Amino acid sequence: MPSTLRIAVRNLGRNRRRTALALAAIALAQIAVLAMDGLMNGWVEASLEGMTGPMMGHAQIHAPGWREEQAPDLVIEDVDALLARVRAVPTVRDAYARIYSPALAARDVEGHAVVVAGVEMTAERADGGLLEGLDASAIPDAHGALIGATLAREAGIEVGDEIALLGQGADGSLANDLVTVTGILRTPLDLLNRRGVILHLETAQEIFAMEGRAHEINVRGTGGVDGADALVAALRRVDGADGLEILTWRELAPELSTMLEFSGVYGLVVLLIVFIAAAAGVANTMLMATFERRRELGMLLALGTTPGRLVRVVLSEAVVLGILGVAVGTICGVALVLYQGHAGIDPTTWGSHDESIDVAVNGLNWGGTIYPYLRAVDVLPGFLGVTLVSVVAALWPAVVTARLEPVEAMRS
Amino acid sequence: MTEPQDKSPLVVVDGATKTFVTGRLEVQALRGLSLEIHEGDFLALVGPSGSGKTTLLNLIGALDRPTSGVVEVLGHDLSKLNKGQRAKLRLDELGFVFQAYNLVPVLTAAENVEFVLELQGVDAKARRKRALEVLAELGLAELADRRPNELSGGQQQRVAVARAIAARPKLVLADEPTANLDSENAEQLMALMRRLHEEHEVTFVFSTHDPRVVAHATRVVTLVDGQVDSDVQKEREAA
Numbered sequence: 001m002p003s004t005l006r007i008a009v010r011n012l013g014r015n016r017r018r019t020a021l022a023l024a025a026i027a028l029a030q031i032a033v034l035a036m037d038g039l040m041n042g043w044v045e046a047s048l049e050g051m052t053g054p055m056m057g058h059a060q061i062h063a064p065g066w067r068e069e070q071a072p073d074l075v076i077e078d079v080d081a082l083l084a085r086v087r088a089v090p091t092v093r094d095a096y097a098r099i100y101s102p103a104l105a106a107r108d109v110e111g112h113a114v115v116v117a118g119v120e121m122t123a124e125r126a127d128g129g130l131l132e133g134l135d136a137s138a139i140p141d142a143h144g145a146l147i148g149a150t151l152a153r154e155a156g157i158e159v160g161d162e163i164a165l166l167g168q169g170a171d172g173s174l175a176n177d178l179v180t181v182t183g184i185l186r187t188p189l190d191l192l193n194r195r196g197v198i199l200h201l202e203t204a205q206e207i208f209a210m211e212g213r214a215h216e217i218n219v220r221g222t223g224g225v226d227g228a229d230a231l232v233a234a235l236r237r238v239d240g241a242d243g244l245e246i247l248t249w250r251e252l253a254p255e256l257s258t259m260l261e262f263s264g265v266y267g268l269v270v271l272l273i274v275f276i277a278a279a280a281g282v283a284n285t286m287l288m289a290t291f292e293r294r295r296e297l298g299m300l301l302a303l304g305t306t307p308g309r310l311v312r313v314v315l316s317e318a319v320v321l322g323i324l325g326v327a328v329g330t331i332c333g334v335a336l337v338l339y340q341g342h343a344g345i346d347p348t349t350w351g352s353h354d355e356s357i358d359v360a361v362n363g364l365n366w367g368g369t370i371y372p373y374l375r376a377v378d379v380l381p382g383f384l385g386v387t388l389v390s391v392v393a394a395l396w397p398a399v400v401t402a403r404l405e406p407v408e409a410m411r412s
Numbered sequence: 413m414t415e416p417q418d419k420s421p422l423v424v425v426d427g428a429t430k431t432f433v434t435g436r437l438e439v440q441a442l443r444g445l446s447l448e449i450h451e452g453d454f455l456a457l458v459g460p461s462g463s464g465k466t467t468l469l470n471l472i473g474a475l476d477r478p479t480s481g482v483v484e485v486l487g488h489d490l491s492k493l494n495k496g497q498r499a500k501l502r503l504d505e506l507g508f509v510f511q512a513y514n515l516v517p518v519l520t521a522a523e524n525v526e527f528v529l530e531l532q533g534v535d536a537k538a539r540r541k542r543a544l545e546v547l548a549e550l551g552l553a554e555l556a557d558r559r560p561n562e563l564s565g566g567q568q569q570r571v572a573v574a575r576a577i578a579a580r581p582k583l584v585l586a587d588e589p590t591a592n593l594d595s596e597n598a599e600q601l602m603a604l605m606r607r608l609h610e611e612h613e614v615t616f617v618f619s620t621h622d623p624r625v626v627a628h629a630t631r632v633v634t635l636v637d638g639q640v641d642s643d644v645q646k647e648r649e650a651a
Contacts, residue, residue: 003519003526003530006519010519011518014517299510299516302473302475302502302508302510303503304506304531307496307499309531406475407476410510
């Protein structure tokens with residue numbers, strides 16, 4: 001081992017308490033970086049899962065203008081044939097035809113604004129469907145309905161009640177019918193919980209004069225959220241898709257997409273703050289260590305050590321300190337994130353709330369458990385950054401000392 | 413009292429002045445001092461505190477620059493050398509023994525001796541061999557793996573001498589090398605330096621207040637108020 005490195009390593013043992021404090025500062029910085037990265041990864045994944053879940057999917061097909069106007073007559077014609085062709089696309093995992101119609105629902109005289117969702121109930125029980133996990137026995141008969149739990153509570157509707165639905169048909173006619181509530185629906189989808197009345201697709205088509213038509217084909221691809229662009233490109237090549245609006249989840253919810261991207265910037269800001277904290281810790285240690293040993297360093301200069309080599313001695317110490325601290329921090333940080341990833345973090349348990357503090361955005365609930373996780377690449381920024389910061393922090397005292405005349409340093 | 417010298421000078425100091433400025437206060441440590449040091453000298457710089465002994469040693473050792481005047485060491489005019497060149501001169505041609513803070517505390521005795529050799533680019537095996545040889549010659553073989561805090565003051569200074577001569581310098585400068593030693597250790601150190609001077613013909617220049625140390629010198633230069641007051645060649649007293 002060259003004496004430069006030997007001196008650097010052994011110097012760390014001279015004031016063990018100070019070295020331990022500096023190591024702790026650096027390690028804590030890396031732990032904070034990794035914990036933050038893990039939490040962001042988990043949050044982004046949970047968010048993407050929520051965003052691209054049953055309500056949004058990875059892509060959607062609509063008649064042009066339906067998203068903006070929600071007009072009942074803006075429909076996809078001959079939806080069964082188109083749905084069959086969409087399902088035949090190799091990169092399509094699931095596809096569902098849906099009707100969404102605003103309506104008034106009344107058990108007696110008081111009416112409530114609802115959204116009637118006509119869905120393929122059997123198909124939508126699959127993973128990623130709107131009725132994911134629904135027991136087969138809970139599927140209503142042709143004129144039965146499932147209603148959202150919040151709506152049921154607020155409207156005083158119970159299973160077995162008959163409710164009247166009043167809306168507008170696709171042909172401009174008055175749409176109305178009586179349906180029997182066969183079940184109360186509790187889903188992660190806030191829109192359905194608060195305003196949802198779920199009917200069979202065929203029933204909704206009949207009520208709203210939309211036979212053979214639907215408002216939306218909701219598609220989930222085999223490539224997940226990252227494969228949405230390729231999925232949409234494939235869907236645009238499907239016969240009968242000409243003239244329809246086909247959009248990825250990013251295009252459907254650009255504000256959420258931006259929010260997720262912004263979370264990366266937020267992570268960088270946190271990283272920067274953490275680096276500054278680490279730099280302060282290392283700079284303090286290196287400044288004290290360097291100035292305390294000024295006479296000794298002067299003696300090294302007197303013996304013929306070049307200023308460059310002296311800088312290397314001090315910098316080597318900072319690098320060893322930085323790498324050791326980051327290594328300890330990485331081990332502890334990875335262990336912490338692994339534990340959190342196993343146990344999960346439930347934001348609804350924060351504070352003193354007895355009830356869920358779920359946040360609903362765009363009809364989706366954001367209250368689920370977050371499972372932090374790390375990718376191998378997440379360790380690198382902290383490792384390189386904190387080590388680099390340690391070196392930069394040590395540079396100043398090193399250069400100051402190296403610029404001294406040996407006799408000045410020895411006299412100090 | 414200066415006697416003529418027939419040997420070539422290793423060091424020529426001609427009209428050197430050195431002024432230290434502290435705030436508004438100016439202190440003239442050397443006032444036009446001139447001196448030649450010749451190969452083979454075992455020279456003691458003596459004089460009262462503040463007479464300029466350490467300042468002169470620092471100039472000769474290329475550790476500092478004169479305010480005016482000329483300091484030539486081994487043919488190099490120090491005023492014309494940059495910092496790196498002065499560092500190389502110290503490394504290749506000079507050996508140092510300081511009063512205190514002499515050894516790198518985190519290196520063992522052998523590693524301290526090796527340090528200068530490593531700076532010179534000597535390979536690991538050769539420098540280890542040389543370090544152990546020198547330590548053995550100075551009776552320190554059994555202390556080779558001890559760190560400075562495991563050595564007595566006298567042992568530390570002997571290791572410092574070992575380091576100073578390990579690279580076979582032409583000139584060894586020692587600033588009050590016995591100041592922190594008791595009489596017995598001071599005597600041992602001087603006897604050692606004297607042996608190295610006689611056996612290896614190393615030129616030594618050392619500053620001291622101690623008359624017992626002066627007794628070992630073959631030339632005594634007395635400084636007063638930053639100038640040479642006397643320069644005497646003398647017979648060395650028996651060890």
